[in-house]
Amino acid sequence: MTTITDSTAPAEGILEMTGLSGRPIQAKVKAFGSGKTMCFLHGLVGLNDHWEDSAMQLSDRRRCILLEVPLLSLRGEDCSITGVTELTATFLRGHADGPVTLVGNSFGGHVALRLALDYPDLVDSLILAGSSGLIEKTMVKGAQIRPSRAWLGEKLEELFYDKANVREEDLDRAHAELSVRGGARAMIRLSRSARRDHLGERISGVACPVLLVWGKQDVVTPPEAAQQFASNLPDSRMVWFDECGHVPMIEQPDKFAQAMAQFVDERDAAASG
Numbered sequence: 001m002t003t004i005t006d007s008t009a010p011a012e013g014i015l016e017m018t019g020l021s022g023r024p025i026q027a028k029v030k031a032f033g034s035g036k037t038m039c040f041l042h043g044l045v046g047l048n049d050h051w052e053d054s055a056m057q058l059s060d061r062r063r064c065i066l067l068e069v070p071l072l073s074l075r076g077e078d079c080s081i082t083g084v085t086e087l088t089a090t091f092l093r094g095h096a097d098g099p100v101t102l103v104g105n106s107f108g109g110h111v112a113l114r115l116a117l118d119y120p121d122l123v124d125s126l127i128l129a130g131s132s133g134l135i136e137k138t139m140v141k142g143a144q145i146r147p148s149r150a151w152l153g154e155k156l157e158e159l160f161y162d163k164a165n166v167r168e169e170d171l172d173r174a175h176a177e178l179s180v181r182g183g184a185r186a187m188i189r190l191s192r193s194a195r196r197d198h199l200g201e202r203i204s205g206v207a208c209p210v211l212l213v214w215g216k217q218d219v220v221t222p223p224e225a226a227q228q229f230a231s232n233l234p235d236s237r238m239v240w241f242d243e244c245g246h247v248p249m250i251e252q253p254d255k256f257a258q259a260m261a262q263f264v265d266e267r268d269a270a271a272s273g
Contacts, residue, residue: 015095019078019087027091028068033059036124037096038264040066041088043106043130043247044187045156045174051103054249057257062101062264067091071107071190072183079186080193081107085114092122099124101264105247106130106221110194116206117199125267126210127260128229130218130246133199135225147184149175161217161245203232210236211263213256215244237263 012030019025030048038058040051048066055064069084077083088111092100101124104112109131116123137158152175157163178184210233214226223240230238239259241248249256 015091017087017090017094019074020083021076021078023076023078025074025078025087026070027087028070029095030066030068031064032056033062033064035062036264037098037100038062038064038260039092039096039100039102040064041102041104041108041111042068043108044071044190045170045177046105046108046247047170047173050105050247050250053253054257054260055103057254058261058264061261061268065095072177072180072186074186074190075182079189081110081114081190081197082193084190085111085118089115089119089122092119096122101125101127101267103127103260104129104131105249106132106136107190107194109133110197110199113199113203113206114197116208117202120207123208125208125263126206127213127263128210129213129248129256130215130221131212131225131229132194132221133197134203134221134228136195136221137219147175147178152178158219159246160251161215161243162251165251201232203229204234206233208235209263209267211259212236212238213248213259214238214240215246215248215251216240216242217244218246220246 015027015029016024028048040055042050048068051066058064069087099122102112102115109128110133112126113133116126153171156166156171160166212226212229216223230236241252241255244251
């Protein structure tokens, strides 16, 4: 995929970019809908597919681009919060028509915040779900060089209020990626990089509007993190989901879509008024 065009049906492809290390990095991209652009950024073990149920519900009002960076395959300078932020900025400069709404979960939310701080010209607004950047319980505590499937299953269960939402295919895929030489090290390095990049008082420098969508039972980035974001972001609003953990777009996709739709509709109304 060398260009990303408007499409009512999802268009998928592989996009090759160059990271800080100079190495080529192949990202998976899925795009659909038309209008202003929303770009969706996943967490450490996330996929484009995790966004699709929610994002498709906005395709009548937004051009939705799902960007899947192979985080666990990154090495060197690219394997850091700064490396992924720079890679995403490169993508937006090449494939976004003007500033975008960034939708980020967990590590992806942290990347979205960094973009809003470092490259405000690229960002129109943020939608953050269980974002790291202030308080997070690391997923990699006790990680082995080649984690067992049982250990990984327990870690994935921590992401959900209802443990039945853990998908076997996600567990199989994550276990395969972490079993590859360097995969677990990449996860540990990315997690530590994000924790060292504590945004603290920098958060007040985010000038764009922000929607915070949080599960009340999120144990990875607990409600305290959401409250700190809400207190320190100059223009933010908070939506809480009960009986929901760290990944509301998977656990409650329809409610997540409704919250996003209301936010972008209000933004459109304000712009036209």
